[in-house]
Amino acid sequence: MGKYGPNIGNDVGSAEYPKTAIGPHNFQRSYYRSAQTSGVGIRAHYEDLEFTGTIGGEVIRARGIANGLLCATGSTINAAHFTGRVEAAKTVSGGLNAIRATLEIAGSTPSPGGTLSALQLDSNIVTGSLHPLNSSAFIRVTQSGVGLLDTLMLLPATEADGHNADVLSTAGVDKAATHYVRIVLGTTPAWIMVTTTAPAHS
Numbered sequence: 001m002g003k004y005g006p007n008i009g010n011d012v013g014s015a016e017y018p019k020t021a022i023g024p025h026n027f028q029r030s031y032y033r034s035a036q037t038s039g040v041g042i043r044a045h046y047e048d049l050e051f052t053g054t055i056g057g058e059v060i061r062a063r064g065i066a067n068g069l070l071c072a073t074g075s076t077i078n079a080a081h082f083t084g085r086v087e088a089a090k091t092v093s094g095g096l097n098a099i100r101a102t103l104e105i106a107g108s109t110p111s112p113g114g115t116l117s118a119l120q121l122d123s124n125i126v127t128g129s130l131h132p133l134n135s136s137a138f139i140r141v142t143q144s145g146v147g148l149l150d151t152l153m154l155l156p157a158t159e160a161d162g163h164n165a166d167v168l169s170t171a172g173v174d175k176a177a178t179h180y181v182r183i184v185l186g187t188t189p190a191w192i193m194v195t196t197t198a199p200a201h202s
Contacts, residue, residue, distance in 0.1 A: 134184050175199065 012027075013019040019027060034042040049059045064079035071077060084098035103118040121138040125131065143149065177193035184190070
């Protein structure tokens with residue numbers, strides 16, 4: 001029999017009386033291991049939430065809330081932290097991703113409509129906020145280890161599918177910049193030059 005109502009799960013604590021720790025602690029931790037050598041991949045957690053009405057939502061909603069003064073001094077607060085790790089003396093022959101976001105559209109000749117993306121970056125800041133200009137951004141790139149990454153992005157090679165809106169095109173590279181995307185290199189503001197003039201299909 002189905003359950004209906006605002007709360008059909010198992011809550012831990014409450015907003016008024018949350019489960020609390022004052023030292024290093026994992027409120028919940030699980031350990032699994034897969035020795036699989038064939039078949040489909042294994043998952044530690046798999047969640048499906050189908051939307052059949054007109055209201056949206058999230059499969060998983062996590063919030064990291066700074067609710068004090070000088071929170072995360074010398075550290076960070078993260079609503080989500082994913083790590084793809086290669087252990088010492090081990091190798092990978094396929095792909096390893098800390099985060100994989102996939103936009104999937106099924107069917108034979110679909111026309112889904114809407115605004116679709118594999119990843120949406122959002123801000124929700126009150127009017128009058130004095131957040132620092134040069135240390136607040138939609139994306140931040142850091143290097144925490146001693147060994148450093150030298151490449152910012154891995155992009156697909158020039159596409160040849162007949163579309164004029166390819167991710168990467170080598171045609172029309174001499175177009176003049178019409179807009180500039182602001183970034184900060186270390187502490188120095190800089191601008192990525194872009195153009196609204198569509199390149200010829202390559």
